[in-house]
Amino acid sequence: TARASAGPIFKGVCKQFSRSQGHGFITPENGTEDIFVHVSDIEGEYVPVEGDEVTYKVCPIPPKNQKFQAVEVVLTNLAPHTKHETWSG
Numbered sequence: 001t002a003r004a005s006a007g008p009i010f011k012g013v014c015k016q017f018s019r020s021q022g023h024g025f026i027t028p029e030n031g032t033e034d035i036f037v038h039v040s041d042i043e044g045e046y047v048p049v050e051g052d053e054v055t056y057k058v059c060p061i062p063p064k065n066q067k068f069q070a071v072e073v074v075l076t077n078l079a080p081h082t083k084h085e086t087w088s089g
Contacts, residue, residue: 007057012070014052019085026054026070036061037070044075045086051079 015034017024022039035058042048056070078084 007059009055009057010070011053011055011076014048014050014054014075014079016050017048019047024048026056026073035068035070037073041069041071042073042075045088046075046078047085047087048073048075049079049082049084051082053077 011029012026012035013029015025015027017037019039024037025034026037027034035056037048037056041056046052048054053076054070054073055076056073058068059071061067061069
């Protein structure tokens with residue numbers, strides 16, 4: 001998104017993601033608190049699962065902009081021995 005395009009790229013691991021609810025959380029590599037991710041901000045063909053390694057950028061959540069969410073989320077390493085669904089199937 002334009003809100004995060006100039007920001008740094010972070011690394012983390014998918015802590016939890018609910019396809020039915022359309023959101024989940026990433027545990028950042030740097031040890032900060034878990035960050036929210038919305039389904040619309042995930043790029044690529046696979047639905048994330050616990051243990052997937054990801055890269056992402058962050059942007060403030062309106063209207064108060066006091067908390068942050070992950071955007072431009074890319075799965076970089078799929079968790080081994082785990083079934084991964086695609087968005088289409």
